[in-house]
Amino acid sequence: MGGGRKRGRTQRRHFKQGRENVWKHNPQRPVAAGSEGAEWSGDGREGNPSWQPFATENPAFEDYYKAQQIIPEEEWSDFMNMLRKPLPATFRINASCQFFQDICSQLENDFRKPLETEVSDDHEEDAIRPLPWYPGNLAWHLNFSRMQLRRNQALESFHEFLKQENEVGNITRQEAVSMVPPLFLNVQPDHHILDMCAAPGSKTFQLLEMIHQSTKPGLLPNAMVVANDVDVQRCNLLIHQTKRMCTANLIVTNHEAQNFPGCNLAKFSSETCADDSKLLRLEFDRVLCDVPCSGDGTVRKAPDMWRKWNAGMGNGLHRLQVEIAMRGIGLLKLGGRMVYSTCSMNPVENEAVVAEILRRCGDSVELLDVSNELPELVRRPGLSTWKVRDRGSWFGTHEDVPRYRKNVISPSMFPSGKGTMDSHMARGSVEVNTDVVDADLKDSENMVGGEQETKASTTDGSNGGNPNTEETIKLQSNEVQNGSDKKSDSISTHTEYSNLPLHHCMRIVPHDQNSGAFFIAVLQKLAPVNENQVTEAIKCENSMSKDSTGKLKKGLGSDKAPHKENTVPQQGIDDGTVLDGQQNGDMDNETSNDKSLEEAKVLVNEVENDQAGTGDRRRKPQNQGRWRGVDPVIFFKDEATIGSIISFYGIKDTFPLDGHLVTRNPDANHVKRIYYVSKSVQEVLGLNVKVGERLKITSLGLKIFERQSSKDGSPCTFRLSSEGLPLLLPYITKQILYASAMDFQHLLQYRTIKFPDFVDAKFGEEASALLPGCCVVVLREGHQNIDSIAMDPSAIAIVCWKGKTNLCVMVSPLDGKELLERICLRYGLKVPKADDAKPSKKIDESDEQPDHSTEAVDPEARPESKASDMEIADVKEAE
Numbered sequence: 102m103g104g105g106r107k108r109g110r111t112q113r114r115h116f117k118q119g120r121e122n123v124w125k126h127n128p129q130r131p132v133a134a135g136s137e138g139a140e141w142s143g144d145g146r147e148g149n150p151s152w153q154p155f156a157t158e159n160p161a162f163e164d165y166y167k168a169q170q171i172i173p174e175e176e177w178s179d180f181m182n183m184l185r186k187p188l189p190a191t192f193r194i195n196a197s198c199q200f201f202q203d204i205c206s207q208l209e210n211d212f213r214k215p216l217e218t219e220v221s222d223d224h225e226e227d228a229i230r231p232l233p234w235y236p237g238n239l240a241w242h243l244n245f246s247r248m249q250l251r252r253n254q255a256l257e258s259f260h261e262f263l264k265q266e267n268e269v270g271n272i273t274r275q276e277a278v279s280m281v282p283p284l285f286l287n288v289q290p291d292h293h294i295l296d297m298c299a300a301p302g303s304k305t306f307q308l309l310e311m312i313h314q315s316t317k318p319g320l321l322p323n324a325m326v327v328a329n330d331v332d333v334q335r336c337n338l339l340i341h342q343t344k345r346m347c348t349a350n351l352i353v354t355n356h357e358a359q360n361f362p363g364c365n366l367a368k369f370s371s372e373t374c375a376d377d378s379k380l381l382r383l384e385f386d387r388v389l390c391d392v393p394c395s396g397d398g399t400v401r402k403a404p405d406m407w408r409k410w411n412a413g414m415g416n417g418l419h420r421l422q423v424e425i426a427m428r429g430i431g432l433l434k435l436g437g438r439m440v441y442s443t444c445s446m447n448p449v450e451n452e453a454v455v456a457e458i459l460r461r462c463g464d465s466v467e468l469l470d471v472s473n474e475l476p477e478l479v480r481r482p483g484l485s486t487w488k489v490r491d492r493g494s495w496f497g498t499h500e501d502v503p504r505y506r507k508n509v510i511s512p513s514m515f516p517s518g519k520g521t522m523d524s525h526m527a528r529g530s531v532e533v534n535t536d537v538v539d540a541d542l543k544d545s546e547n548m549v550g551g552e553q554e555t556k557a558s559t560t561d562g563s564n565g566g567n568p569n570t571e572e573t574i575k576l577q578s579n580e581v582q583n584g585s586d587k588k589s590d591s592i593s594t595h596t597e598y599s600n601l602p603l604h605h606c607m608r609i610v611p612h613d614q615n616s617g618a619f620f621i622a623v624l625q626k627l628a629p630v631n632e633n634q635v636t637e638a639i640k641c642e643n644s645m646s647k648d649s650t651g652k653l654k655k656g657l658g659s660d661k662a663p664h665k666e667n668t669v670p671q672q673g674i675d676d677g678t679v680l681d682g683q684q685n686g687d688m689d690n691e692t693s694n695d696k697s698l699e700e701a702k703v704l705v706n707e708v709e710n711d712q713a714g715t716g717d718r719r720r721k722p723q724n725q726g727r728w729r730g731v732d733p734v735i736f737f738k739d740e741a742t743i744g745s746i747i748s749f750y751g752i753k754d755t756f757p758l759d760g761h762l763v764t765r766n767p768d769a770n771h772v773k774r775i776y777y778v779s780k781s782v783q784e785v786l787g788l789n790v791k792v793g794e795r796l797k798i799t800s801l802g803l804k805i806f807e808r809q810s811s812k813d814g815s816p817c818t819f820r821l822s823s824e825g826l827p828l829l830l831p832y833i834t835k836q837i838l839y840a841s842a843m844d845f846q847h848l849l850q851y852r853t854i855k856f857p858d859f860v861d862a863k864f865g866e867e868a869s870a871l872l873p874g875c876c877v878v879v880l881r882e883g884h885q886n887i888d889s890i891a892m893d894p895s896a897i898a899i900v901c902w903k904g905k906t907n908l909c910v911m912v913s914p915l916d917g918k919e920l921l922e923r924i925c926l927r928y929g930l931k932v933p934k935a936d937d938a939k940p941s942k943k944i945d946e947s948d949e950q951p952d953h954s955t956e957a958v959d960p961e962a963r964p965e966s967k968a969s970d971m972e973i974a975d976v977k978e979a980e
Contacts, residue, residue, distance in 0.1 A: 157185040159407050162397070168495065169487050171446055172610060183612035187246035188401035191232070191277040192263060194239045195306075195346075197313035198271045199827070199895065200923050207926070208241065212259050232277060234478035240280055242615075269919045270345030275303040276402060278609050278619035281478065282391060282442040283307045285471055285623050290315040291323040292386035293781065297358040297429055299328035300335035302342030304389060309346045318894030319831060321349055325781035327385070329354045329361060333799075340800045347824040349761075349779045349803035354796050355731070358392075359424035361432065362795040364788050380784040386437045388429040392422045394443035394450050398618030401611060412490040415447035419514055422454045430458065430466060433626045438469070441622045446610070448487035449514050451620040452603045455483070457513040458624065459601050465630045469623040470605045479613040483606030483622070486598045489514045497595040516599035727794040732765035734786060734798050739769045742819070746806060749817035749874070751835030763802055776802030777825060805829060813905055815874030821900045823912055826877065831892045836871055836903075839881040839890060840864055842928045848878060848901070848910050849921040850933050855907045871903045878908070882928055897924070 163181070166172075172180050194204055208229075216228040228245075231238040245253070250260045266272040283304050288294060288311045299305045305328040312324035328343065328351065330336045336355050343351055356362060364383035395414035400406040422443070429439050441458070443450050459468060489496045491510050496502050499512040512518055606622040727733070737743070743758060752758070760783055764772045778786065778801060789796045805825030808818055821829065840848070843860045859865040868876075879890055880897040890896050899920070902909045910917060925932040 157404065157407050159410055161412060162407070162410050165412050165490060166446060168490075169448055169484070171448070171484065171608065172481075176612065179612045180610065183615070184400055186401060187248065187404075188276065188617055189615060190243040190245055190247050190250055190263075190274065191280075192241055192243075192267070192272050192274045193235070193280060193307065193310075194241070194272050195270060195310050196237065196239055197310055197318075199897070200271060203923060203927060204266065204271055205238075207262075212262070216256070216259065232280075234475045235280060236284070240277065242277060265915070265919055268345070268915055270347070271919075273303055273306050275307075276399070276617050277614075278398070278617045279303060279444070280307060281475075281609065281619060282389060282440045282621055283311065284475060285440050285621060286387045286389060286438060287474075288312060288315075288324070288387060292325075293384070294324065294326045294387045294389070295361075295385040295429070295432060296326060296328045296389045296391075297361065297425060298330060298391055298393060299353075299389075300330040300332065300339040302328065302339040304391060305339065305343055305351075306346055308389070309343065309348050309351060312350060313346075313348065319827070321779045321828070323779075323781055325350050325352070325779065325785065327352045327354060327785075329356055329358060331355070331357045336799050343800075344824075347803060347827070349777050349828070350782060351801065352782055352785065352796070352798055353800040355799050356797055358390075359421065359428050361428055363432070364785075364792045364795050366788055366791050380788045383432075383785060383788060384434045384437075385432055386434055388433050388437070388439040390426050390429040390439055390441045392418075392425050392441070392443055392450075392454075394418060394422070394445040395447060396444055398444040398446055398611075398620075401617055413492075415445060415449040416489065416491060416510065416514065419449050419453060420511065422450055423457050423513060426454060426458050427461060430462060430624070430626060430630060435626055435628065437626050439624045439626070441624065443620050444617065445620065446608065446618050448484050449489060451608070451622075452483050452485075452487065452599070452606060453514050453516075455606055455622045455624075456516065456518060456599055456601050456603060460513075460518050462630050465626065465628045467625045467627055468602055468605045469625050470602075471607075471623050472605075478609075480607035480609050480621075481613075482604040483608060483620075485603055486516050486596055488596070498597055501595060516597040518599075728797045731797060731799060733767060733794075734789075734801065735764050735767055736760065736786070737762040737764045737769070737772065737775055739772075742769070742772075745817050746819055749836065749872070750821070750829075750833050752829070753832040753834065756829065756832035762805075773808045774804055774822075775806040775819065777805040777828065778802040803828065809875065809902075811874075811902070811904070813873050816872055817874055820875035820902070820911065821877065823900050823916065826898060826900055827894075830877065830879075830896065830898055831894075833877060833891065836874070836876040837891065838864065838868055838871070838876060838878045839887050840878050842880065842882040842924060842930060845878065845880045845882075845897075845899075846921065846924055846930055846933075848899070848908065849912070849917050849924070852910045852917070853907055868903060868908050873903055873905070875911070876901050876903045876908075880924070 167174075167177065194201065194208075198204075213227075213229050229241060229243050232240040232242050243250070245256060250256050250263070263272065263274065267274050280303075286294070286308075288308065290312065292312070294308055294312075296305045296308065305326060308326050312322045312326065315324075316322040328339055330339055330353075333355060336353060340353055343353070354361075365381070367381040395410070395418065396403065397406055397410055397414075400410075426439075426441050429441075433439050441455060445451065455468065459466060489502075489510055491502070491506060496510065497515075498517075499507070499510070499515050502510045606620065609616065609619040609621070611618055743762070746752070747758070757780075761777055761780075763776050763778055763786070764774065765776075766772045782801060785796075786801075789798075803825050804822045805828070806819040807822050809815070809820040810818075840859075841861050841864070844864055847854060847860070856865040856869040859868070877898050878901050881887055881890060891898075897920070899917075900911045902911055912920070922932055924930065
């Protein structure tokens, strides 16, 4: 992700492969002293002499964090013992889901008490309990690891419950500390929110829960979430995760976070920002900046981290983390709040990044004290002092760093950041020896068995390397002559302290509340970022990047190489302070269609003239799309099709359709799916078109209509989508039926029923009288007035197809199974077994069923990568 030739490639490889997240065996790995891996595995391999557990030792890890003093010395034993235990499973209930109360009741009555009775002897405290710091008792902690959930017979039914509810979106399995950052955003119902590094999507889903929970059931919130990720394959996991939410308030984009494009129409338009009816600049009220990191806080969940970890991992990611965070500040509205977070314990990735943000932004950004928020969450204040380790040596100040390493170990990694400007200027005339940097990378890749495929296997700051190249030896010799050479394993006698309020940051450590580790800082933007401060730092950083002739290398102006290893792009400057083409040029390597200032002005004039009917017809149509390999977003305006849909389903005029329907196919005659977007998303799409489609949108909107064909035909070629039905149900007046609990159960159980076979004969007659095609069946139980059922947000309904002789359910088997169980539990019906789902002689399957080809999983929800079923079904929170 982001940056240099080798760094970007390495990180992208890591994102695609992912690190191991289960406690597996490895016959080639030595057993660490005191390791309890055999006990944790629970897989019956203890008697197998060829099996050996995970090693949970890394002396470099212990030495590093002892020296950093992230916890007091007397707690070290507790800290390490907790790190060697598997992580307990945690999950969160979706409070905006239809069966929220039923799930809470089921947890308390059907699982909590039985689990405590069956397994209380083997586990401390409660077997299952709500997390005390999470609002509304929506998050739950289990005193079992994921492996124990899979292996323990007593937990089998509970594990099946978790898997099923997770698949349909009623709960989300997520690490407890990963749930914390969104809570500190203080999301409000009308906020525009940006999740900069969103995959795999658990935090994005959490943000969507928040905005929908703040709105009355059945209504769309005014808020919106833009979820971004740099990697296409991880974007697909993100889409798969968020599709469970069925929301019209989400846009998924595919950009480098540090180069997220700015959409600023105000610079190119004579319109003023006083016109509130038009969105002129894409800014966000809240930004979640959960950056790529070394990930050593996830060692309990990903034990392979013990083997892979080295101190250079954090050093290599520091500059990228600063760039992403500064871009987030630039996209933030005045008064807005940004949360910076990592799942690392390393101060170089945490406090050092926050300190650099504050230094660059000055009084424009404030580090908030949020110690009064979530009071039951155990957290520790940020550090004010730390050291930097590079190639076996400790450095307390940047002046201590050997000259040939100053291009790798930057001043911003140190507590005071002292000498940032002076050091940059002094180094401006020093030519960077790229051979030394390349040797650095090779050394780090040869460490620990040559396996460095983590986020930190980067060019910057590999630890433990052996710089035995001729160039390095010469440079070291020069350093010795200058009296500044540092021997291996040396420790700097100087210690810096930061005078910034870094104690307002928070670090969550595992042994405080039996969790993973996390770092969180909450920043608020008080004023536009001082342009002079940031540009001066950027100029100094850019002076480091020179070619062999002494000339500056091509930097941000290059579409092919937007981010160089030794440059810091102008990420902290607000969009309004510099030209859009300079600061926010699209950073997609495969596309070089950036608009200059004049081109953007021409584009806006063309759009305005086109709206007035005087536009140049020769210009490229918008619907051809800008991004290679990504379908364009097209506003669906086929009046004939929309009219037939409204007429067939009797959709009320009060439901806004105009301007809210979009597709991904420019050919209106071959559109398969129509999506619905909220007003906030609609405004962003309109702005994106006007600025030249700067956003690379991979997914958006709520699927509401699908093209459907059948043998008998239908007056309407589009059927209702199950995902969009809850939103549309209160506005439908035709093609709607009301069924008893028994008939509703039979429909879900058998999926196809002939009209005479319904228990309620009147219901069968009403069904046969409908026009052929799609219809809606609503459960009438629990409602006194049938006429008002559809207006009730708690109404339960499914999409069906009315053929000549039968009704056929058009709900996925998984959703149908879950809904069937909910109906049976709520109304005291017998829950059918798997064998009972087979139709009886009386209830025969008919051949008059519609073509179910469109019932397959939406391609946008299905990852295009070769991710395993386990990876998709059990989407892990791999920060």
